[in-house]
Amino acid sequence: MTEHILRMSGITKTFPGVTALQDVNLAVRRGEIHAICGENGAGKSTLMKVLSGVYPHGQYDGEIVFEGNRCEFGGIRDSERAGIVIIHQELALSPQLSIAENIYLGNERARRGIIDWNRTNYEAGELLKRVGLRENPTTTVSDIGVGKQQLVEIAKALSKEVKLLILDEPTAALNDEDSAHLLDLLRGLRDEGITCVIISHKLNEVIAIADSVTILRDGHTIETLDMAADSVTEDRIISGMVGRALDNRFPPRTPAIGEEAFRIEDWTVYSPSQPGRKVVDGASLMLRRGEIVGLAGLMGAGRTELAMSVFGRTYGVHISGRVFKGGKQVELRTVQDAIRHGVAYATEDRKRYGLNLIEDIKRNISAAWLKGLSRRGWVNEYEEYRVAQQFRGSMNIKAPSVDSVVGKLSGGNQQKVVLSKWILTEPDVLILDEPTRGIDVGAKYEIYVIINRLAEQGKAVLVISSELPELLGLCDRIYTLSEGRVTGEVPREEATQERLMYLMTKGQE
Known part of the structure; x- marks a missing residue:
């Protein structure tokens, strides 16, 4: 031996x-x-x-x-x-x-x-x-x-x-x-x-x-x-x-898809660091109420760049294209504009951009909606605490209290805090960028349950993920992105890993 x-x-x-x-x-x-x-x-x-x-x-x-x-x-x-x-x-x-x-x-x-x-x-x-x-x-x-x-x-x-x-x-x-x-x-x-x-x-x-x-x-x-x-x-x-078998990695769901909620047309974004380079090239996609839509692409395809540029133009330069919310064109030129129009974005890098790791749970949850928790310019701390306690229960955030420092939570619980922060803004459209990155299978299942619950509430959800099995198990439709271009739109019943990978590499040399 x-x-x-x-x-x-x-x-x-x-x-x-x-x-x-x-x-x-x-x-x-x-x-x-x-x-x-x-x-x-x-x-x-x-x-x-x-x-x-x-x-x-x-x-x-x-x-x-x-x-x-x-x-x-x-x-x-x-x-x-x-x-x-x-x-x-x-x-x-x-x-x-x-x-x-x-x-x-x-x-x-x-x-x-x-x-x-x-x-x-x-x-x-x-x-x-x-x-x-x-x-x-x-x-x-x-x-x-x-x-x-x-x-x-x-x-x-x-x-x-x-x-x-x-x-x-x-x-x-x-x-x-x-x-x-x-x-x-x-x-x-x-x-x-x-x-x-x-x-x-x-x-x-x-x-x-x-x-x-x-x-x-x-x-x-x-x-x-x-x-x-x-x-x-x-x-x-x-x-x-x-400690138990997960017979089904994804919770059951019966979609109830409604009318169009969000649409992006001919969206083009240039790199801020490489002049003249398009990172998103004429992309168009649409989300319906109650629908979970996936966005698949290889590293560098432009998935995160597309999401961030739409969400208050937090990435990119020389951005062009149109955004429609509920059939009406809207301008999302700042993060505040996006939040006001009911659009939320949970970043792929929760530790750098999604959370303040040295702050507690309640302050992180309230961070994007201080306006709604304030009276005459002062944050209502009682209401802030009450809301955080409510999310701690409904999202099953495992922590001794809402005063616990977020940096000491596990990855899955940190992700639940990120989702709580954006759900508090009462969005109609949620863009979730790598929502289960770095968390285990048990915590993933809990996140999937939360995503399904959001769709059941009539919200439109866009899920960006590097894991094709995740998109296949979770989404009603999947768009593919390659070199900044949308190369395909595949309904759930027709989607396979092989089909998605073909579209994700389409147009690449």
């Missing part, structure tokens, strides 16, 4: 009023890819922060044995010296520095106290080749995409002579092509003898790449599965994660 490179035994970690981990055990074999699965709040990231020294010895109970040695890491530098490197979901790169500078930041290649730039750039170049990047090491990180930035993080880990690489949701923000490349790279690292621990909500990727899977639920270890011996399926993992 293959020896274990890592054993974590009886790990217990508490925060004020919360037990995040309770007697958790984890055993990882040398040279394998080991996945950790669980719902948001199950303790996955906390366990990895214990392992990597983010939570140092003394702040948790239990034992860590790495390569046969008991470890008591006092910080990240201690774990990295042992060969354990963690790549967090939020990438820790400095956008204004070069790739080479980022790779060796804190681990500089210096001679007599002076950085040797020739050596730095040469060794960075060799590492980039190893992870499949052709970029010049002097390229600024802000000039490369998220997928390539993820590879730079791995190159940075390799520069530290990594033995155990931890990746927290490494493909959450990547398109299918970048995700596939990253998974191939992890297979190559496994072949080189590097052990990988991966946290992921994308169960299809877990099935494709993992050798073993440990499932956590509510801070406890449920089981560890051998992918080869146990004939593991996605449903098997889901059952362990949520």
